[in-house]
Ligand SMILES: Nc1nc2[nH]cc(C(=O)O)c2c(=O)[nH]1
Ligand code: SF4
């Protein structure tokens with residue numbers, strides 16, 4: 001049987017820039033295509049080529065990091081991804097995912113970071129992940145508060161983060177902190193923390 005091939009934008013080694021694992025050396029496998037189309041998206045997810053399973057593994061072996069982060073685009077919509085994940089697991093890699101959270105995550109994933117998108121609030125109301133290791137919501141407008149409350153109900157997580165939205169090199173950090181204050185002033189509700197895209201601040205991938 002022929003090897004599976006995958007839509008790959010890039011494979012690179014860097015430090016996880018966001019969320020709880022910020023600073024962790026990681027190999028990013030960025031897949032092509034997404035099931036959403038956020039106007040502020042920072043990734044050229046349609047500029048992909050095809051790589052076979054063994055070509056991907058060869059690339060991964062060039063790097064030292066043992067933490068693999070599959071991202072995109074959207075990794076949960078990739079055909080035959082289980083075969084790649086099984087291979088990574090058989091070589092004892094730790095596998096994290098960055099997903100928009102609309103589709104189920106494969107069982108082989110060790111750590112789920114999900115970033116639900118306010119622009120598609122209705123889709124999350126219908127169906128999304130029930131739990132994650134961390135939730136990060138991008139502050140891409142004035143009405144994110146209600147969406148945070150919606151997602152707290154839908155996705156159980158030990159950690160909730162707000163991320164500033166980057167637009168033309170500017171990050172709305174003040175707006176994000178103000179919203180954190182509003183969320184954390186509530187009684188008996190999850191505590192929200194700040195997640196900055198630190199890789200953009202220090203100019204690394
Ligand atoms: N350093 C770094 N950390 C990241 N965390 C999530 C990323 C992503 O694009 O999914 C990302 C990324 O592109 N670079
Ligand atoms: S879900 Fe993520 S990858 Fe997809 S369009 Fe939105 S920001 Fe871009």
Ligand SMILES: [Mg+2]
Pocket residue numbers: 042043
């Ligand atoms: Mg990125």
